[in-house]
Amino acid sequence: MTAPTSRRTLLGALLAGAALTTAPAPPTTARPASRRETSAVPDRRSGTLLLGTYTSTAGGGTGIGVARYDRSAAGRITGRTTVTGVDNPSYLAMHPSGTTVYAVDEQEQGGVTAVALAADGTFRVLGTRSTGGAGPCHLSVHPSGRWLLSANYASGSVAVHPIAADGSLGERTALVAHAAPSPGPGQDGPHAHQIVTAPDGGHVLAVDLGNDTVYTYRLDLRRGALHQVSYALLRPGAGPRHLTFHPGGRFAYLACEVDNTVVVCGYDPATGTLTPGTPQATGTGPGTSYPAQLLVTGDGRFAYLANRGHNSLTRYAVEGGGAALRLIDTVPVGGDFPRHIAFSPDGGLLFAANQRSGTVTVFAVDRADGGLRRTGTPFVAPAAVCVLPLGFRRG
16 A cells, blocks of 8 residues: 555665665764765845755656745745765755754665755765665754664664764664564554654654554663653554654644554653544545645644645644644645655745655745645756755845
8 A cells, every 4th residue: 555656665666686674784984075065055035945855766866955945035946956975865854053964865775974064055975874774764863963863764773873063973873673563454564764852852753654653762862872661553554654743742743654644642741652542534535645744833723734645735723732633625735746845944934845746846824824825836856855944044
């Protein structure tokens, strides 16, 4: 039950003939810093837009895309350069300092790469470390800025790397393979799809699509070790893909790829326990639309779901202080297969990376009712699968 260009299908092509294992890979030395530097100095009142891509597919990208988006022109995207030297950088995350961006290397011998962003807008590849698994598809930076967390989809494991003062990555400090519970009917084993830190900062949650499970860990901030404290089991065949917390920190929302649902979960910051509620509709009608990801506005009033098969965004009203999602409507995304969505730092714009059409569409967000208004024409970005808008330059 997967889309024709789902991650499982794509990784089957990328990893054809390879024996996947959850055993730790031998430590690797970081690649030497790339001599290539890419300049993308934005104009005043513009922001930098980073694009994650697949470099190994036909018509794919050539690295991390770098463009500009304009606030006064309702998010108009212009220009495009590329940070080369990173293979299949399909997901990106920024360090809290704003000086380093991290990318997964989604391939058989998975890795994570650090790229420094200088004050003049140039980028420099600092090096890559092995994740110890195959097909890493997601990463995030712990709020302390000291640890990088990553999820290996193909081998079903999660990893931790230390972050040095200059933003570069050290040797892996943890690798945890997901084993129990056993996958339900129609599932083929663990596939870690996301790893994030809860708002309380004390717990790390890993979403496993293949095990229908969300695992909660404590991160040892001194040694970088992960200690499992609980897990939440979804209904068999749910295929949880992406978890997003409500700003209040007491609730979280799961996009479930396989059974085409959204699940509101209670969250206990004291214990890290996640309690899934009743699955609910995505507003896309019968059949699966391969929901990808949820976003919640900064004020916690509205949520948006990217529906890849339906090529739409579902708008929800958040009610009960985060305890409920009420479906309002769906709007066409203006592209094909919206894999990833993201807000601009001020929350006024929503960007959608459309994998199959190789485009990015931009929406203005109505702060009063959460309505979405598509602006301009789609920006051409081959194999765009992640979009990361950075802040505006006002100087």
